[in-house]
Amino acid sequence: MERRILVVEDQKDIADLIALHLGDLGHAVDVLHDGPSGYSAAASGRYDLVVLDVMLPGRDGFDIVRNLRIERVTVPILMLTARSTELDRVLGLELGADDYLAKPFSVPELQARVKAMLRRIEMQAAERAAPPERLRFGELEIDTASREARLARRPLALTAKEFELLQHFARHPGRAFTRMQLLDAVWGTTFEGYEHNVNTHINRLRSKIEADPANPRYVLTVRGVGYRFTENGTPR
Amino acid sequence: MHSLRARIVLLVAGFGLAMGAALAAIMYQAISAYHADADYERATRFADRIGEMHPDLWRSYEADPAAFGLQLRQFNLYSPRIGLYLLDNDGRILASAGRQDQAPGADRVDIAATARSLAEDPRTPIVGDDPDHPGKTCLVAAMPVLDGGVQRGWLYVVPRTRIAALAPVTYRDHAIQAASRVGLLTLAIGALLTLATILMITRPLTRLTRVADRITKSGFEAEITESDFQTCRRDDEIGRLSCTLREMFERLKLEIQRVKHTDSARREMIASVSHDLRTPLTALIGQLETIRIKGDGLDAETTGRLQEQALQNAQYLRTLTEALAELARLDSPEFRVQAEPLQIGELTDDVVQRFAARAELRGIGLAVDYPDGLPLTPVDAALLDRALSNLLDNALRVTPSGGRVAVRVTMAGSDMRVEVTDTGPGIALDEQESVFEVFYQTSKHRASRGNSGLGLAIVRRVAELHGGRAGLRSEPGEGATFFIELPAPG
Numbered sequence: 168m169e170r171r172i173l174v175v176e177d178q179k180d181i182a183d184l185i186a187l188h189l190g191d192l193g194h195a196v197d198v199l200h201d202g203p204s205g206y207s208a209a210a211s212g213r214y215d216l217v218v219l220d221v222m223l224p225g226r227d228g229f230d231i232v233r234n235l236r237i238e239r240v241t242v243p244i245l246m247l248t249a250r251s252t253e254l255d256r257v258l259g260l261e262l263g264a265d266d267y268l269a270k271p272f273s274v275p276e277l278q279a280r281v282k283a284m285l286r287r288i289e290m291q292a293a294e295r296a297a298p299p300e301r302l303r304f305g306e307l308e309i310d311t312a313s314r315e316a317r318l319a320r321r322p323l324a325l326t327a328k329e330f331e332l333l334q335h336f337a338r339h340p341g342r343a344f345t346r347m348q349l350l351d352a353v354w355g356t357t358f359e360g361y362e363h364n365v366n367t368h369i370n371r372l373r374s375k376i377e378a379d380p381a382n383p384r385y386v387l388t389v390r391g392v393g394y395r396f397t398e399n400g401t402p403r
Numbered sequence: 404m405h406s407l408r409a410r411i412v413l414l415v416a417g418f419g420l421a422m423g424a425a426l427a428a429i430m431y432q433a434i435s436a437y438h439a440d441a442d443y444e445r446a447t448r449f450a451d452r453i454g455e456m457h458p459d460l461w462r463s464y465e466a467d468p469a470a471f472g473l474q475l476r477q478f479n480l481y482s483p484r485i486g487l488y489l490l491d492n493d494g495r496i497l498a499s500a501g502r503q504d505q506a507p508g509a510d511r512v513d514i515a516a517t518a519r520s521l522a523e524d525p526r527t528p529i530v531g532d533d534p535d536h537p538g539k540t541c542l543v544a545a546m547p548v549l550d551g552g553v554q555r556g557w558l559y560v561v562p563r564t565r566i567a568a569l570a571p572v573t574y575r576d577h578a579i580q581a582a583s584r585v586g587l588l589t590l591a592i593g594a595l596l597t598l599a600t601i602l603m604i605t606r607p608l609t610r611l612t613r614v615a616d617r618i619t620k621s622g623f624e625a626e627i628t629e630s631d632f633q634t635c636r637r638d639d640e641i642g643r644l645s646c647t648l649r650e651m652f653e654r655l656k657l658e659i660q661r662v663k664h665t666d667s668a669r670r671e672m673i674a675s676v677s678h679d680l681r682t683p684l685t686a687l688i689g690q691l692e693t694i695r696i697k698g699d700g701l702d703a704e705t706t707g708r709l710q711e712q713a714l715q716n717a718q719y720l721r722t723l724t725e726a727l728a729e730l731a732r733l734d735s736p737e738f739r740v741q742a743e744p745l746q747i748g749e750l751t752d753d754v755v756q757r758f759a760a761r762a763e764l765r766g767i768g769l770a771v772d773y774p775d776g777l778p779l780t781p782v783d784a785a786l787l788d789r790a791l792s793n794l795l796d797n798a799l800r801v802t803p804s805g806g807r808v809a810v811r812v813t814m815a816g817s818d819m820r821v822e823v824t825d826t827g828p829g830i831a832l833d834e835q836e837s838v839f840e841v842f843y844q845t846s847k848h849r850a851s852r853g854n855s856g857l858g859l860a861i862v863r864r865v866a867e868l869h870g871g872r873a874g875l876r877s878e879p880g881e882g883a884t885f886f887i888e889l890p891a892p893g
Contacts, residue, residue, distance in 0.1 A: 271721045346753050366753040367784040370745050381746070381779050388749055391771065393756070 170194045170215040170285055175205030175231075176247065177223050185218060188274050189281060202226025210240050216284055219264075220247045236263035243284050247272075283355035290355065302337045304397060307376060307385060309337050318376055328353060329372045336386060341398025343389040369394055407605050415593035423586025431578040439542055442562035443528035446544035449485060450560045453478055454546050460558070461550035464489060464498065475500035486561035488534055490514055492554065496534055509537035514557055517545050533561065607634045607641050611648060623656045672841055679723060679856065683716040690716070726857035729789070730841070733864045740868050742781040747819050747889075748773030748812045750784060754791045755810050758799060766804040773812035780819045780891045782869060787887075790865040790873075793858035794823040794885050801827030802882075815888060818871065822886035829879040839863040839873060862887065 172194045176182040179200065186196040197214075199205045202225035209217045209231065221228040232244055244263070249270040268280055299312030308317040314330055316323045325333065331353045336344075344352070346365040353368075373380040389395050457463070464471045475487045479500050487500035494514030512532035520529045531543035544560040614631045627649065634645040690713040694706060701709070732738060755771040762769035791810075798808045806826035813820050830838060841860045859873075866873040866887045877883035 269725075271724070273718075273721075346756055366745065366750040367743075369749070370743070370784075374744075380744070381776070388746075388752075390752065391756075393753075 168289075171213060172196045172216045172218065172281070173205070173208055173214040174198045174218045175200075175202075175209070175223060175228075176218070176220040177201060178220075184274070185277065188278055189218075192278060192282065200224075202228075202231060206231045206234065209235055209242060209244075210238060212240070212242075214242055215288065216281065217242055217244045218247065218281070219244055222249065232263050243288065245280060245284060286355040300338075302334075304337065304340070304385065309334060316376070323375050325372070325375060328368060329375070332368055332372055333376070336394075336396035340396045343392050343395040345393040349393065365393075407608065408601055411597050411600055411605070415597050416590065419586050419590035419593050422589045423582040426585045427578045427582030430581050434577060439528045442542050443544060446485065446542070446560040446562040447525075447546075449479075449562075450544050450546040450558050453558060454548075459550075460489075461548050461555040468498065471498040472500065484563045486535060486559075486563050488512075488559040488561075489548065490557040490559050492556055494557075496559075497556065499534065509534050512559065514545070514559070517543060517559075518557075521545060531559075534559070535561075604641065607637075607645070610634070611645060615648065615652070618652050618656075623652070623659045627652055627656065668841075675841075676723075676727065680720065683719045683723075687713050687716040687720070723857075726861065730857055730861055730864065733786075733861065733868065738868075740783045740786065742783050742869070744779035744781050745784055745787075746777065747780050747782065747787075747821065748777050750782075750787060751791060751810060751812050751821055754788055754795065757792070758795045762799055762808065765799065765802075767799060767802050768807040769799075769810075770807070771810040771812075774814075777812065777814065777819070778891055780889060782889060783865075786865045786868065787889075790862045790887060791821065791823075793862050794887075797858055797885070798823050798825035798827070801825055803827070806882075814891065817891060818888040819891040820886055820888045822884050824882060824884040826882040829881050829883050830875065830877040831879050835875055835877060838875065859885075 172189050174182055174185050174189070174196060176185065176198070177200050182198045182200065186198050189196045197208070199208055202223040205219065205223065206226060208214070209219070219228045219231060223231075228246060232246070235242070235244070243265045246264040246267040247270060248267055266280060266284060268277060294311075297311070299310070302309040302311070306319045308320075310316070311334060316325055316330060316333060332349065335349070335352050349365050369386055370380070373383050373386055376385055377383045385397050387395050387397060453460070463474060471489065475489065475498055479485045479487050485500075488496050489498045490512065491497055492514075493511070495511045496509070509532065512534055514531075517529055517531040520531075528542050529544070530540050531545070533539045533541040541561055541563070544562070546558045546560070547554045548556045548558050611632075611634065618625050618627065618631075632645045632649040634641055635649055636642065637645070690709045694701065694709050694713075751773065752771050755769060759769060795808070795810070802808055802825045807824075808826075809824045811822050811824070813822075839859045839862070841857060862885070863873040866889065869889045871887060871889035873885070873887050875883055875885045
């Protein structure tokens with residue numbers, strides 16, 4: 168499916184390379200080289216994805232993302248960072264970027280990341296179209312329509328990724344998933360080094376749904392493979 | 404006055420003078436008060452004795468007022484200097500023992516004030532009008548003169564002794580003499596004290612100053628010897644100051660040495676980095692230039708090989724710059740570990756799985772083992788992931804095809820221990836400590852391409868950031884075991 172992608176990058180060599188390889192994926196790519204025109208184009212609503220560099224003349228990438236989100240422009244954004252201090256800001260602050268890629272990156276890495284982001288858009292659309300489900304496991308309740316999970320009737324404060332992880336597990340109880348499969352299903356990519364670590368997210372999910380996260384009852388470990396959800400309606 | 408010594412001398416001299424002056428004033432006052440008390444006592448007793456011996460004093464006066472002066476003179480025949488007066492109730496002078504040729508004095512005194520002072524406290528000396536010198540006051544005693552139980556007047560006594568007349572001058576001389584003696588004594592003692600002070604305080608201070616000067620001027624390179632800070636052995640403030648100074652100098656010296664060492668290490672590192680960047684860059688430029696210069700003159704196979712090599716060199720440059728950036732980030736003082744309680748066994752399992760495909764491709768057996776029920780340990784998942792990845796990357800790099808890489812998570816006392824054992828060539832004993840240093844690689848490691856040489860430095864830094872340590876055990880020829888130990892909650 169052809170998508171419209173905006174690339175905002177002041178270094179023409181890199182911008183041209185990105186445009187070339189995203190075009191090869193079958194998408195229509197527009198390239199801009201400065202902050203202000205990048206911002207207006209991104210805010211126009213004509214694009215399905217924006218690839219945004221941090222260091223830009225006129226207006227930096229952080230400022231653009233922040234203002235787009237303030238203006239309630241929800242277009243997915245892939246940030247390109249060149250310095251580790253920038254990386255810290257992308258990781259440490261809730262800037263509103265959907266993903267980041269640290270320079271120097273390779274072509275396959277960029278393509279994989281963009282494919283994953285576009286797949287996520289499709290997955291979310293499919294999610295909205297799917298018939299709502301109410302899944303119950305002992306005291307744990309998952310409502311896929313309202314995207315809410317409750318434990319002993321109390322609503323759980325899960326992040327979007329944690330909910331997706333839980334929902335994916337709960338739809339396939341008893342089935343063991345490798346970390347690759349989980350990355351693919353929840354993040355839409357299996358690219359090496361992507362995100363921190365599946366275990367981090369499993370751990371955070373457990374700390375919210377398990378009575379004793381050191382001895383989990385819902386999300387179980389399968390040694391040398393990965394993780395599986397309890398197969399019975401009631402936890403083990 | 405720029406020296407402590409001069410200030411002490413000045414202080415002691417000033418103190419001696421002040422002591423002398425104060426003593427003179429105090430003595431003068433004390434002697435005066437003593438004489439006043441004595442005179443008053445004598446005058447009071449004298450008046451009392453007259454009262455006791457002549458209860459009919461008023462009648463004698465009334466019998467012959469003109470002759471009464473003579474009678475009064477007889478009373479003080481043996482103390483001619485004592486002035487004796489008879490007053491009526493209003494203080495008018497009716498008769499006096501004074502000589503007839505004497506200049507006429509006042510005809511009355513303020514007896515009311517005297518009576519009031521007497522009523523308040525009869526024991527302290529009273530000051531009243533001096534009948535012989537109108538307008539002046541002097542020490543007086545007064546006794547009511549009664550007749551048939553009714554007060555008719557006053558017997559007014561002025562103790563004008565010879566000594567008392569000369570007294571002020573004499574007192575002053577005595578006082579000044581005593582004071583100057585005390586002053587001189589104080590100065591003498593002060594001089595001794597000053598000498599002692601100079602020996603005890605300023606001498607060691609001067610010494611300390613000289614030592615401090617010498618050390619500072621040498622740029623903290625001068626040897627600090629025991630004799631420089633002998634005073635440190637003293638059990639007083641100077642001793643403590645010396646010890647503190649010595650400690651400070653020693654610490655500063657260490658710090659400066661450390662800074663100089665870090666600086667030279669940094670220079671070495673920059674030299675090392677630029678060397679490591681230059682080598683692949685030279686190859687990369689050469690490969691790209693070859694493709695451009697020869698162009699169509701190259702066969703497809705050679706072009707492809709050159710391109711592949713150029714890409715490998717570029718990727719190596721990337722690995723190197725990423726590792727450098729990571730190390731700089733971990734070393735920066737602002738860097739904070741974001742720890743959360745994690746199941747280390749599972750995290751390790753996850754990281755190991757990421758290397759499974761590569762191990763299989765190289766024909767290396769890769770296994771992970773961890774016991775059940777390990778406690779959750781607070782770690783920064785991203786950092787530990789990076790450290791474990793570096794260890795696994797190294798292990799897979801040095802292990803030959805057909806070898807094994809084993810990863811184990813165990814509890815070692817109160818520490819969580821993750822170890823990666825390979826069946827590679829191992830590391831020579833004399834190189835085992837230095838492999839964790841930035842850019843240290845054994846010649847064998849260096850031979851394998853794509854290794855940044857910073858991996859183990861990052862591993863060690865990650866362990867340290869978690870309050871743990873990284874180390875290795877290796878028998879050359881028998882492989883190596885690298886480990887990270889992290890403090891786990893008790």
